[in-house]
Amino acid sequence: xxxxxxxxxxxxxxxxxAWLAETRRGDxxxxxxxxxxxxxxxxxxxxxxxxxxSCYDRDLAALAIKQARGDLIEAAFLLRAYRxxxxxxxxxxxxxxxAMRIRRRVSATYKDLPGGQxxxxxxxxxxxxxxxxxxxxxxxxAPAPEVEAExxxxxxxxxLLARENxxxxxxxxxxxxxxxxxxxxxxxxxxxxxxxxxxxxxxxFLLGLGYSTQRGYGNSxxxxxxxxxxxxxxxxxxxxxxxxxxxxxxxxxxxxxxxxFHGSRSEPPxxxxxxxxxxxxxxxxxxxxxxxxxxxxxxxxxEDRTAPAQDEEFVLMHSDNVxxxxxxxxxxxxxxxxxxxxxxxxRLMRATAAExxxxxx
Amino acid sequence: MxxxxxxxxxxxxxxxxxxxxxxxLKAVAIPGHxxxxxxxxxxxxxxxxxxxxxxxxxVLGPRDVLKVIDQGADDTTNAxxxxxxxxxxxxxxxxxxxxxxxxxxxxxxxxxxRLTEAQIIVYQVPMPEPLFRLEPRLAETKRMHALADYxxxxxxxxxxxxxxxxxxxxxxxxxxxxxxxxxxxxxIPAFDNPKMHRMPALQLFGAGREKRIYxxxxxxxxxxxxxxxxxxxxxxxxxxxxxxxxxxSYLDEVVTDDRGGRMFxxxxxxxxxxxxxxxQKVAAA
Amino acid sequence: MRPGFTDPVQDAQSCFRAVLEAMSRPGRVQxxxxxxxxxxxxxxxxxxxxxxxxxxxxxxxxxxxxEADSWLRFHCGCPLASPADAAFVLAAGQPPAISALAQxxxxxxxxxxxxxxxxxxxxxxxxxxxxxxxxxQEHRLWVEGLPPGFVAEWRAQRACFPRGVxxxxxxxxxxxxxxxxxxxEEG
Numbered sequence: 157x158x159x160x161x162x163x164x165x166x167x168x169x170x171x172x173x174a175w176l177a178e179t180r181r182g183d184x185x186x187x188x189x190x191x192x193x194x195x196x197x198x199x200x201x202x203x204x205x206x207x208x209x210s211c212y213d214r215d216l217a218a219l220a221i222k223q224a225r226g227d228l229i230e231a232a233f234l235l236r237a238y239r240x241x242x243x244x245x246x247x248x249x250x251x252x253x254x255a256m257r258i259r260r261r262v263s264a265t266y267k268d269l270p271g272g273q274x275x276x277x278x279x280x281x282x283x284x285x286x287x288x289x290x291x292x293x294x295x296x297x298a299p300a301p302e303v304e305a306e307x308x309x310x311x312x313x314x315x316l317l318a319r320e321n322x323x324x325x326x327x328x329x330x331x332x333x334x335x336x337x338x339x340x341x342x343x344x345x346x347x348x349x350x351x352x353x354x355x356x357x358x359x360x361f362l363l364g365l366g367y368s369t370q371r372g373y374g375n376s377x378x379x380x381x382x383x384x385x386x387x388x389x390x391x392x393x394x395x396x397x398x399x400x401x402x403x404x405x406x407x408x409x410x411x412x413x414x415x416x417f418h419g420s421r422s423e424p425p426x427x428x429x430x431x432x433x434x435x436x437x438x439x440x441x442x443x444x445x446x447x448x449x450x451x452x453x454x455x456x457x458x459e460d461r462t463a464p465a466q467d468e469e470f471v472l473m474h475s476d477n478v479x480x481x482x483x484x485x486x487x488x489x490x491x492x493x494x495x496x497x498x499x500x501x502x503r504l505m506r507a508t509a510a511e512x513x514x515x516x517x
Numbered sequence: 518m519x520x521x522x523x524x525x526x527x528x529x530x531x532x533x534x535x536x537x538x539x540x541x542l543k544a545v546a547i548p549g550h551x552x553x554x555x556x557x558x559x560x561x562x563x564x565x566x567x568x569x570x571x572x573x574x575x576v577l578g579p580r581d582v583l584k585v586i587d588q589g590a591d592d593t594t595n596a597x598x599x600x601x602x603x604x605x606x607x608x609x610x611x612x613x614x615x616x617x618x619x620x621x622x623x624x625x626x627x628x629x630x631r632l633t634e635a636q637i638i639v640y641q642v643p644m645p646e647p648l649f650r651l652e653p654r655l656a657e658t659k660r661m662h663a664l665a666d667y668x669x670x671x672x673x674x675x676x677x678x679x680x681x682x683x684x685x686x687x688x689x690x691x692x693x694x695x696x697x698x699x700x701x702x703x704x705i706p707a708f709d710n711p712k713m714h715r716m717p718a719l720q721l722f723g724a725g726r727e728k729r730i731y732x733x734x735x736x737x738x739x740x741x742x743x744x745x746x747x748x749x750x751x752x753x754x755x756x757x758x759x760x761x762x763x764x765x766s767y768l769d770e771v772v773t774d775d776r777g778g779r780m781f782x783x784x785x786x787x788x789x790x791x792x793x794x795x796x797q798k799v800a801a802a
Numbered sequence: 803m804r805p806g807f808t809d810p811v812q813d814a815q816s817c818f819r820a821v822l823e824a825m826s827r828p829g830r831v832q833x834x835x836x837x838x839x840x841x842x843x844x845x846x847x848x849x850x851x852x853x854x855x856x857x858x859x860x861x862x863x864x865x866x867x868x869e870a871d872s873w874l875r876f877h878c879g880c881p882l883a884s885p886a887d888a889a890f891v892l893a894a895g896q897p898p899a900i901s902a903l904a905q906x907x908x909x910x911x912x913x914x915x916x917x918x919x920x921x922x923x924x925x926x927x928x929x930x931x932x933x934x935x936x937x938x939q940e941h942r943l944w945v946e947g948l949p950p951g952f953v954a955e956w957r958a959q960r961a962c963f964p965r966g967v968x969x970x971x972x973x974x975x976x977x978x979x980x981x982x983x984x985x986x987e988e989g
Contacts, residue, residue: 486564
């Protein structure tokens, strides 16, 4: 047989891209999906891509979802790769989630509380029955009833507890938090760094870890102090102005978990908090993040670190789905050379095992 | 082709290049030491060579001639894709000829031809930490490197010999650089390790996902770990290339049928093609 | 204000390659192209190296005077720092003691400072005998304008490897480098 080395990588790539584009579009008898439709009607997918892509732009996230054929990790990757090319004008002031325009707010620890409980647009009490009326293009749903918003302030539940000295206060710090997108992780990692990592982290990974803390892997007795979702104002001080201005508003979801803490030598028994904040509406992720954040505080609180969720290097090094998907999927790239070297060594070791005297490399 | 003006030359912005360049200089000054750097998200996935690409982008200039290989070959899909990327964003000349290149980006091989002082080789590195299979914790391996405490690796290799009669590591075979740092040569076959020793070219290593850069300056000692009674021995298939008849180059095994038929061809395509061309010239003369 | 690089992207790239070559082959002299006209206290090579490597993320310490100061701050945007905290230390006059600069730690030796020494001449072929990584046999380097105690200080810091300071020597348009691991014998 005459052997000719495989050639034509360039053409193969070109053809694959053309096929991908055709497959993405699908049957051309079906109208093409509009990016605005994705942004409006697949809002939670857009939210997840913005959170894990760590870039708040609904239209770009919707475009990424369309381009990625609905693969949300691929879409987050597209958004991340775009985000790194953007110039940085500066850093916004910390968000004041206490002043959130609330669309949803629930507490599991108090039946009623200042600001009230607001169910908001939630799946929580829907019966999970496929709604076949959605399959047939029909009339838009009737508008939801509206009532006058109570203008009452909604103080955070954790603050109510802290005022009674029952909740451990997180020390305020003037130290500039590090930015993971500029400086690589190092250990031990400060809590702001951990929170940044978790906020960008994969929802599924955090969900599994959070779940594990509830099943005894890590000492956790969580209550949802509060979940709130709504809009917050973003403020920024342009150096040329020298004073703070409002530059826009974004939607976020915040979760504060309240955990019992038995106390240590230096601290009395009290409640401690786990904190979760994600871009957009991402309640599952915010709750999981809060559970994991609390688990990662084990060292600082003098608790034993025995469970995976308490192991900061394990959690933080494996939470990023763009990194994880890259390294897992790279296994499909050619490894002929390494495999060949393993073949030779395995053959040699087998020969040695069969006839120890004769085998020579 | 002129470059795509929508992006900065070589894609990265100048701040990022400066950050990478500073890391590269420290890496050269401390041979074999992994320098953390603020790796950026690239438009290619982690695992596809984002570390090597960032290093190449920080080094590359308009007068460079770039060669990209994967598994020794210029025409593997990922090598093609990376070469196209730089052609597009830097407009540089590319080549498949090892001897013509000033910068060579590689995944998993070192070319067979001896590299020269006029060349830089950039390795794509998946796991920069040579100890990671023995100790996955970065905080711990960092301490080991600080103390040059590499007993763990020696014990592992010795256990291999005790158990199998041979060191079972066949690629990513750990090396000591200038007698101080234990270093991963990236997943090149152990066959290539001796080429790193006192190489005239500058060797740069980029790990994007793990955010580390390291380097071996020219003419620096690079020793594969071994024992007096079990000296390091590079392996290659005991065969010759079916195309150029080389019996010294590293070979890929090609399965030709399902009855155990196989043949061997050079993994370094430029080396193989150059030899074939010379042989044809001799035959024609 | 005097201008910086004419073409910031390409000039920085070619200067970086010269510095990389200098650091990779210690004692070999690289010649940078003409074209930069910095304040008088800065040699063109010194100015080019700082334009190439320094920015807002790298605290700088220098002794090059007011005009150089405003030029460096305008073009590089680097904050000023004490010698012990600076990533780059520029000595146009009497250099600070190497031991007074950041050395990094055994875990993070890359945090050691880069000392840019402006000297009056750099020649190869005679002078110091350099050996170590980057050098096949030995490189000879003649440096004019260093204080007499430099080689003794260098030997003292070599004992602390991997901690240490890396040096870039600049004279006119010429540069040479001394990475921390290099051995210097007086010729």
